[in-house]
Amino acid sequence: MTVIVRAEVLQQVIDQMLTVVDEAIFRIGYDGLAVAAVDPANVGMVELEVEPGAFESVGDGMFPIGLNLQRLDDYIDGASGADPVTLSYQPETRSISIEHTNVEVEMAGIDPDAIRDEPDIPDLDHSVDFTVNAGVFRDSVENAELVSDHVEFEAAVDDKELVVSGNGDTDKIETVLGPDELPEANFDSDATSMYSLAYLVGGSKKGTKYKGLLKPLSADTDLQVEFSEEHPIQMHYEFADGFGHVTVLLAPRIQKR
Amino acid sequence: MTVIVRAEVLQQVIDQMLTVVDEAIFRIGYDGLAVAAVDPANVGMVELEVEPGAFESVGDGMFPIGLNLQRLDDYIDGASGADPVTLSYQPETRSISIEHTNVEVEMAGIDPDAIRDEPDIPDLDHSVDFTVNAGVFRDSVENAELVSDHVEFEAAVDDKELVVSGNGDTDKIETVLGPDELPEANFDSDATSMYSLAYLVGGSKKGTKYKGLLKPLSADTDLQVEFSEEHPIQMHYEFADGFGHVTVLLAPRIQKR
Amino acid sequence: MTVIVRAEVLQQVIDQMLTVVDEAIFRIGYDGLAVAAVDPANVGMVELEVEPGAFESVGDGMFPIGLNLQRLDDYIDGASGADPVTLSYQPETRSISIEHTNVEVEMAGIDPDAIRDEPDIPDLDHSVDFTVNAGVFRDSVENAELVSDHVEFEAAVDDKELVVSGNGDTDKIETVLGPDELPEANFDSDATSMYSLAYLVGGSKKGTKYKGLLKPLSADTDLQVEFSEEHPIQMHYEFADGFGHVTVLLAPRIQKR
Structure with missing residues (x-):
């Protein structure tokens, strides 16, 4: 064997x-x-x-x-x-x-x-679906880290834009990904959802170090991203000449209102 | 606005x-x-x-x-x-x-x-005035750091030299800047003066970290330096195609005799 | 003078x-x-x-x-x-x-x-003697570091191979240096000997930092290595166009049986 x-x-x-x-x-x-x-x-x-x-x-x-x-x-x-x-x-x-x-x-x-049982990735139907360069996407997410522990994705159907933002106590930073950055984008309805930056781009929290789900991707990878209002974000990419397939799922952080 | x-x-x-x-x-x-x-x-x-x-x-x-x-x-x-x-x-x-x-x-x-009021840079008349490459000057100052927390500048009218030295408990290091390194130099009288290395090239002291006044200069900047015996050292440089003007002033450390 | x-x-x-x-x-x-x-x-x-x-x-x-x-x-x-x-x-x-x-x-x-008296390098007759590229040798030794604090050298007369190994609690790693890596090799008898990795490639032990005897060698140096069963390992190399001669000696760590 x-x-x-x-x-x-x-x-x-x-x-x-x-x-x-x-x-x-x-x-x-x-x-x-x-x-x-x-x-x-x-x-x-x-x-x-x-x-x-x-x-x-x-x-x-x-x-x-x-x-x-x-x-x-x-x-x-x-x-x-x-x-x-x-x-x-x-x-x-x-x-x-x-x-x-x-x-x-x-x-x-x-x-x-x-070892803990392997999970099943749930089959979810997402209202927002787009393809983005992994390096561009990671940079947008890391900008949010400058002011907050969380990043918010806001897809606007009318503007065909994804706004990636971090909201701090006094400051706010937004990175706008438009048609140039999102060659393929299907926005069925407006959707806003928030996720942990420690899980996406790494950090340490209560003594545990996270490496960041987006960190191992080479900058030129095509990343397919899907999410819905306050639902998990699901990301896919391929490697090894298309023979390798990766699906990453991250639960949302429900916003306090 | x-x-x-x-x-x-x-x-x-x-x-x-x-x-x-x-x-x-x-x-x-x-x-x-x-x-x-x-x-x-x-x-x-x-x-x-x-x-x-x-x-x-x-x-x-x-x-x-x-x-x-x-x-x-x-x-x-x-x-x-x-x-x-x-x-x-x-x-x-x-x-x-x-x-x-x-x-x-x-x-x-x-x-x-x-925020604390902005200072006025005092208008001082210095007995020593020269122009030097910022990288060369910073290297001379950093040499002194190997043996001391302070650097001494000694301008000798007769030799047309600036000796940059550090004096440690057992060792002493000198870097000599002569006419090759000082394309423009006006030494009206001999002058010796001592300054804190933490302020010039950085370091930490009592828990406070200093970044060093000379650190942000790119190595090829022309730096104009002026000082007098046991008086502040004043440095000027330009950036942004000559539209940017910087004046830096550092108080002397009076030598114990 | x-x-x-x-x-x-x-x-x-x-x-x-x-x-x-x-x-x-x-x-x-x-x-x-x-x-x-x-x-x-x-x-x-x-x-x-x-x-x-x-x-x-x-x-x-x-x-x-x-x-x-x-x-x-x-x-x-x-x-x-x-x-x-x-x-x-x-x-x-x-x-x-x-x-x-x-x-x-x-x-x-x-x-x-x-200062402590200079040592005399003892004149030892070794049963194993070979020449190896310093970079290749150091890499082999560093592999052992992944699982252990010690490296074992095992010279097999019949195979004309040197096996460099680290033995951990659960895992074992071996790097095999054969005729390609050992252009000159005289193995008079089989020999196995173990040495401290902290001394060879650095590390820290009880608060003392070791820099590693092999660390200062540039990767393309020809290193002559000699050892015998549970005896010191002796290494020689030249620098400064052959005018510089270095001999390094490291005591074995006797294996517990």
Whole structure:
């Protein structure tokens, strides 16, 4: 039970999963790779699939194994770009062997039963749906961080604009994304919704550090974003030449009135 | 009451003012921009003027408004180089609106009466006067930091040299600036004077962090420096194509004998 | 008693000595420069010689002087590459004067009697001896750091391979250096030996920071390495166009059985 994948593909998987959890159940085999997790506070969720097409080799079997993401990240640090990384499951020791360049690692697995169940991403119908460059979107969201812990998205049907704003005690900052920034946009109705900046772009809160769901995206990624009034925001992007699919879900912070 | 200025010009204003205070009164309008402040300990002073020629537009009125410099710095972070930044005074809310790129900020002003009065730079006649590359001068001063908290400037009429030195408990470091480094130099009499390195190049002292009066200067700036025996050192430089004028004044540290 | 040496040569001397001590006795003169030291815990040792050929001028005399390495490092910070640095001994003040660029420093010496005696590098006969690129070797050693505080070197005569491994509580990482990475290798017998990673690549332990014996080597240096089963590891390299010779010795950490 062995698969071979490019280092950069595995790196993206690790970076995105690290935004919600420290350990995750990897399901690796003939079907490629699937991993999903929700953060301990049930606020952010990531579901990630890599099709067999992204692998140099996928083998016949399928194995689920719990892995510590930070340690896995360390172990592939010496590989980069298209360097092949070989992952083999050792059922007798419940461990995984990782080989790349001239490095060989025996990494203990974590019993999947000891890791929280993978979430199901709910199937939601959103009133606002647009595509945006990930770098432009992240910059807009980070502007809000200058004055607040939350960001508000406000879609106006008439203006065909998305206003990304932060409201502080004394100051307010708005970034306006119009048709130039949103090549594809379907706004069925006006919608306003607010989300935690710590979850979107990172930060620390009550001693817990968040890495930010949007942080692992390279700036030139096409990001598809969907949300409705005071409902979760759902984001999708692809990587690994289209063989990798990521869905990110973030619960809204209900506004106090 | 609206003015438009290049981001890099406003940035230099903010960076230089931050070396002495956290909040300052900006006087903006038909005359350009004027701002001046002295640090809480009355040791360092900055006076800064930007003529209307540096503005794309200056409007008719003039408004004084107190602003927090660090917040203003954050708000123009997304603009750079020649990006136009529009500043508009909203008298009814005593706030300023800042627009650049696709960003719009409403920033609360501070009542000018709540900010310490702007200082007058005294008109002093100095016995030593020279022009030096700001990078070369700053390097000389930073050398003194290796052994001491103070730097001594010693101008010798006969040698036409400025010796910049630091005297530590056991070690001593000298940097000699001669005719090559001082293209214009008028030394009327020998003069020795000592200044705080924390104020010139930054540091922390009793919990307060100083950014260093010389830090915001780009290395290739022509700096005009004047001082006399145990008197303040006065430095001038220009920016914004010569439309911006900065005067910096630093009180001497009287030597113990 | 004055010598003149290129800044980059003196810099390498300082960087390598700083991996074991804060102060060292420099012997400078007609014979070039010699300095040697052992760390306070007697675990790591560095012996370093620079032949007169690396000096622009060496003078007639010879002077031993104790110097604080970090301060010396600071004082030559403004010089780089081939900039000449002049070192002159002032016997009357037991100090050294350092001149480079437009900087002049008077640096107090430390009485050599107040510094621990220089060690003698023991003459050992090793069963394993190979040459390796310093960057490749350091990377192998740093891999072990991901799982352990110690690195194990295992030379296998039959495979003509050196396995560099770290053994953690649950995980194990191995880097294999074969004929491609070891252009010259003499393995007389199988040998396994373990060393402290803090000494080899740095770290902190009980409040003491180690800089790592291998850290000052530029990645493309040819490093000659020798060791025997549970004996010290000895490493040699040259710098300053072959006029500089460094020997580094590190005691083994005896394995618990």
